Amino acid sequence: MTHHDPLLAVQQLSFRYPSATGAGTQAATGPGARRLVLDDLSFSVRAASTSVILGRADAGKTTLARIIAGLVPRFTGGGIAGEVRLLGSPTRSVPPYDLVQSVGLVAQDSEEQLFTTRCDTEVAFALESLGMDRAVMRHRVTQGLERVGLAGFAGRNPATLSGGEKKRLLVACLLAVQPQLWILDEALGELDFEWKVRILELASETAGATLLMESRWSSLVESRGTSFHLLDEGRIRAGPRGSADTELLLALDEAGIRPSLRAAPPRVQVAGALQVRGVRFRFPGEQGFGLAVDHLDLGFGEVCALVGRNGSGKSTLARILCGLLRPQVGSIGFGRAASGQAADGGEASPADLGARIGYLFQNPDHQIFLPTVREELALGLRASRVSRAEVERRVSQAAELFDLADLDAPPALLSYGARRRLQAATYFLLERDLLILDEIDSGLSYGEISRLVDRLASRVPGLVLITHDLALARSACHRVLVMEHGRIVRDSPAPAFDPGAADGSVAASGAGGARDPGPAGASGTVSREGSS
């Protein structure tokens, strides 16, 4: 490799998955099964630079990342043409284990990459593979964990970490190995604002070059001399461009990659509300975390954002609201919106909550599992005793609305975006009063999220959108709730929501991100800003 060679050069790369195989997360079937996932793709990444590949969920970003890392087509099969040169050498015939020091990948789904039972051994695994001396390993592992804020986590099982912590652990693995090229595939999505910034800093300090795969525009990388590429249906549509390039910005807007000034779905006048009163919850054996929500009304006609740092209790609250977890103290019931009274109908049982409140899990793979898209969509309808003909009619309608063209495709092999759409479509078909969408925006572009929210809101006007993206919370919702340390510390109408408000509960970033609010208010106390 000469001084002028790029660190990574992708030349005329084309790739197509086989018809009925895959690694579980890429489009091997469905409408795009036989099309080229990557089509004559060429770009390069210079040393000491940051490049961002922007694209919608099905654009081929993960496939591209895996090809560069040597994982595709090795584990998936498929037809590949063109060349990937890393540090001047072609990588097509090099197995991934021989690329460890050249390229490091943080995958979109961090659970896919964690396979040991301690954080320190997770970080050390690649070092052991490299045959490194134990003393050097200990130093690198300790330092890696410290730099990502996991110094006290060496003995923790990675399974017990939050989503953001898992991402940071994977970054610690890269810090320990120090590969030349870092590929961060949607790695920023689940991170708090401050950790997004810190991870980007660590990458620029340590990596020879950084390649980010993002479905949404992030202002965090705007001012870093970064080059941007827009990947659309397997082709580079624009780029490399700087962040101020008008043509690029227009193309990004058209693709729904940048946040747009859209209005939230119209608020629907529905009297009903889910009412939470004096709820306290703590996981068995858990000493630190405890959920405490004194008073909360979620109207069935409003779109509400629930934001907060990793581990603040958002998902736990969601699981309580839909009846999957039962609080030790307090009640949840159905009543009139903002009545301020105890739930009209008294305390609802977990079964009642499950029948009226829908919950879209953070990980779609935990929620879609049947052999075909058709069966997946029909599952809930069959349980509600709808006639066979009516089930078929509604399934077809939902498939069309959510762009799920092949009803016989196995959901497990659909692309990430298609799995998200399928997950949403299953609940679109069910008659629920309120839907909780747990970080459903992760890995989707602004355009895709807007379409999903609008389609769901057309059937279920009551939505709770759990997100780290404050731009999305402000633009797509009527009301914003901020959680911290298991408590709702702020509750304000979206237009009045000021992320940088005096109590510092949330800090804005262009791409959004909830930030440490400092000391939380008294137990269960909510700061209200105007009526919602």
Add this chain to the structure above:
Amino acid sequence: MIAEFYVPGASFLHQWDARAKLLFLPLVLAAFFVPSTPLVLLLLTATIAAVIAIALGPSQLVPPLKTLWPVLVLITVLTPPFHPEGAALLRIGGVTLLTHGGLTTTLTLLARFLGITYGFFAVVRAMSLDDLVLGLRWFGLPYGACLVVTITLRTIPALALTWHAVRDAHRLRAGGSARGRPPIVKTYVPVLTSVMIEAVKGIPVLAMALESRGFGRRNPRTSFSGLKAGSRLFVDAMGLAAAAAALLWPLVVRW
């Protein structure tokens, strides 16, 4: 995502060297198949249960029972009719339900099944997977084979987590249990199918994770952690003691 069986702690079972535990396991297995009386086997089972209760706490005796109870019930119900030998012990309306031979065989099978399970449970619960790998490698097992063992041990709890997630998802989509509890086949078959799909999906993903961290390289692999220094003597002593106790006791004490 992978969880594990291991529960951290500082009990004598935790302190015991990994190599001695590994040596102990096949001996326990052998001891339960040495010709003996049900009483001896039950005493052996009770001893292992007592070790678990003392080292890990009495509550740790429950998880294996919760998993095994259907099998234990089946053994209890189905074994006596197939062993009508010996004197009749229980007879109703002219039909012999239990004989001495049936009782002996049933107790032997129950003791074996429970004792072996408790033996493995005690070891796996008190030995981290890192120690397991180090121990197996000390006995000369190649790293790849050790990894298969540890991945298997990690995957079983992971599948249990997947089972719970899928069950929750089914429950929510079916509208809670408001419409009554569906038949067991309708409840479990879709969940089991879904878990199997998830498990199969995980195979290439795990392979990707391993190779992208260098698994498969030709250079000698080093180890981040090591077994406690100076424990060789302890290993030998405890291993031999365990071997002698486990193997000889059922042979010597035959009553």
